[in-house]
Amino acid sequence: xxxxxxxxxxxxxxxxxxxxxxxxxxxxxxxxxxxxxxxxxxxxxxxxxxxxxxxxxxxxxxxxxxxxxxxxxxxxxxxxxxxxxxxxxxxxxxxxxxxxxxxxxxxxxxxxxxxxxxxxxxxxxxxxxxxxxxxxxxxxxxxxxxxxxxxxxxxxxxxxxxxxxxxxxxxxxxxxxxxxxxxxxxxxxxxxxxxxxxxxxxxxxxxxxxxxxxxxxxxxxxxxxxxxxxxxxxxxxxxxxxxxxxx
Numbered sequence: 001x002x003x004x005x006x007x008x009x010x011x012x013x014x015x016x017x018x019x020x021x022x023x024x025x026x027x028x029x030x031x032x033x034x035x036x037x038x039x040x041x042x043x044x045x046x047x048x049x050x051x052x053x054x055x056x057x058x059x060x061x062x063x064x065x066x067x068x069x070x071x072x073x074x075x076x077x078x079x080x081x082x083x084x085x086x087x088x089x090x091x092x093x094x095x096x097x098x099x100x101x102x103x104x105x106x107x108x109x110x111x112x113x114x115x116x117x118x119x120x121x122x123x124x125x126x127x128x129x130x131x132x133x134x135x136x137x138x139x140x141x142x143x144x145x146x147x148x149x150x151x152x153x154x155x156x157x158x159x160x161x162x163x164x165x166x167x168x169x170x171x172x173x174x175x176x177x178x179x180x181x182x183x184x185x186x187x188x189x190x191x192x193x194x195x196x197x198x199x200x201x202x203x204x205x206x207x208x209x210x211x212x213x214x215x216x217x218x219x220x221x222x223x224x225x226x227x228x229x230x231x232x233x234x235x236x237x238x239x240x241x242x243x244x245x246x247x
Contacts, residue, residue: 040122044068045081048097052082053089057096065097065104070141071122075105117217120178121154133234135243136161136211143221152223157182162211164237168204171230175200175210175220182218183246184210191246194218204230209238 012020032043047064051057068078078101086094124141127134138161141154156179165187175184177198184200185191187207192200194210202208212218224230 040071041068041073041118044071044073048073048078049081049085049089052085052093052097055089055093055096057100061097062100062104065100069104070124070139072118074118075101078105117180119154119156119219121219121221123156124154127155130163133164133166134161134211135164135237138163149226150223151226152221154178154219154221156217156219157212159212159216160214160243162238162243163209165207165209165235167207167233167235168202168224169231169233170204171225171227172204173202173222173224175202175222177218177220180212180218181216182210182212182220184208185246194220207235211238214243 009017009020009024012023032040038046044064044067048061048068051061051064065078069075073081079098082094082097082101085097119139119141121141121143124139127138127140130138130140137158139156141156143152143154144150162183175194175198177194177196177200179196182194183191184194185208192198194200200210210220
């Protein structure tokens with residue numbers, strides 16, 4: 001399920017409420033949410049290509065370029081898409097689109113690690129709200145809405161990224177690995193390797209951590225039992241010595 005869109009109501013809810021409703025509820029709430037018909041990555045590609053063809057390079061174009069990146073379109077793929085489109089949409093339009101690509105993806109040399117990893121559900125946004133509880137960069141892609149009975153998210157870890165030791169109080173958690181390779185460890189037990197298809201059932205009150213391998217990205221779906229009053233307690237980081245011991 002797509003993340004609920006509110007941009008229309010936030011910006012035009014008073015001036016044009018019907019337009020805002022159509023933008024938020026129909027375009028994004030219904031059309032973009034039809035992920036069983038067309039993946040978010042493909043919808044992003046179609047949207048970017050259409051905007052380039054129409055010569056639209058305002059803030060909405062940068063937003064859709066950023067969304068494409070979050071939905072798994074790599075910089076190399078986007079560059080190839082724009083190069084191909086230049087012959088159909090025009091050279092000036094392609095140049096304008098490449099300027100946005102540089103702003104969104106950057107112009108640094110790519111070591112290839114991120115470009116080769118394509119999360120099943122897209123990369124999501126940087127997991128800034130929980131950055132204090134991670135070593136390294138993680139990304140969060142909610143898969144259900146705030147009002148749904150079960151909260152499910154796809155979490156992606158860059159190589160070497162891991163979360164702190166933590167405990168789920170009152171409810172367990174299930175992890176389903178959907179890409180890459182990583183580790184899960186419970187306090188006092190050997191680490192368990194995570195590969196696509198691995199399912200980890202974490203009981204409540206068990207101290208544990210999970211994250212990517214040192215040489216690989218990793219994505220997993222995480223969801224918890226819908227227990228009222230359940231909490232998450234973040235503890236100490238997994239230091240380099242502890243992490244090195246499981247490589």
